[in-house]
Amino acid sequence: MREAAQSDQVRLARLGAYPFERLKALLSGCTANADVAPIDAGAGEPRLPLPAFVADTIAASLNGFSKYPSTIGSPALRQAIADWLQRRYGLTHIDAATQVLSANGTREALFAIAHALINPEAKKKPYVLMPNPMYQIYLGAALTAGGEPVFLPCTADHGFAPDLDAVEAPVWENTALTYVCSPSNPTGWIADSDYFARLLELADKYDFYIVSDECYSEIYWQDKPVGLLQVAASLGRHDFSRCLVMNSLSKRSALPGMRSGLIAGDAELIRRFTKLRSYTGPATPLPLQAVAAAAWSDETHVQQHLEIYRQSLKAFFDIYGGEIPAGSFFVWLPVEDDEAFAVAAFKQQAVTILPGSYLAAEDQHGVNPGRGYIRAALVDGPDCAAELARRLRAVRI
Ligand SMILES: Cc1ncc(COP(=O)(O)O)c(C=O)c1O
Structure with a gap:
């Protein structure tokens, strides 16, 4: 003890x-x-x-403050998220009931996911790969979940792409989880389809999971960024195996104080994460979930x-x-x-x-x-x- x-x-x-x-x-x-x-x-x-619909939606949902919200998110919110993912990434189907969760802001979810996916006993050394520089939550998550962080250098001479070639085979063999952030905070790099495809290939070869932090997906200079689920589906991987994405209303909708985001992908990983979350309980209040559903449904x-x-x-x-x-x-x-x-x-x-x-x-x-x-x-x-x-x-x- x-x-x-x-x-x-x-x-x-x-x-x-x-x-x-x-x-x-x-x-x-x-x-x-x-x-x-x-x-x-x-x-x-x-x-x-504030987007115009925020005040009206809250006013119409005030009763929700007198109920405990569920951590997985209301069916209406999860459906709005699934619909958005389908529209945004051209997915033929994503199941709101088994492949989508609400997050109380993605920060907590990016942190907690390492605790759900890393089994310190399963590999000799559960490495957690992450870009460097990085959103610091990945590092905190890896260390507190019993993983060993491995830093993928993001330097100007590689266009700030996290360098997958910097990783040696023995590290890949013991990798439990890789975080990727596209568009990237802080460098502004965006992953292309080939980058995600290579990561998927490595995940299959070395048996690890990918968590793709796509919080800045709607903020770009020219080309709309591709997402991990989109690339997975384009490769025929419609079950999104090994993949989870996280996205947030904090950046897309300029609602950082609302604490609402999404988690989506592999149904088995969603099931495991749901179990952990049923204990930790990071729920977004119901009136705010109603605003979130409205925000995922509006592109204006x-x-x-x-x-x-x-x-x-x-x-x-x-x-x-x-x-x-x-x-x-x-x-x-x-x-x-x-x-x-x-x-x-x-x-x-x-x-x-x-x-x-x-x-x-x-x-x-x-x-x-x-x-x-x-x-x-x-x-x-x-x-x-x-x-x-x-x-x-x-x-x-
Ligand atoms: C890369 C990245 N991921 C995730 C987050 C978390 O955002 P939130 O918890 O507001 O969804 C941030 C916030 O700054 C971020 O920069």
């Missing part, structure tokens, strides 16, 4: 402070330039107007948001220069020293951004591929994006 508790502590100890905590510590004691209005480009929190607001993100990206890069990322609303910019740049941006320009090294881990060669980059989120519309670009250009370290 004591040994188990100690090993839990060791696992937690391997987790560093969350990036925003580190940022807070970095900037504590610094004073922002008071002559200009602050710009917070640190968090990936869309700040667009999504198109309006996309237009704003595109204008913001253009406004930023017209002034800052450089290449517009393929997807997401983040810019990932090379700088000489990412921490020093973040401090200088705050002090000189009242701008909050994240040092890239906080979003990546040191790999087995001691390299942190986020070092020398900063991440800024374009979440306040084109005028603010233009102003952000002007201020970042003016930063001196």
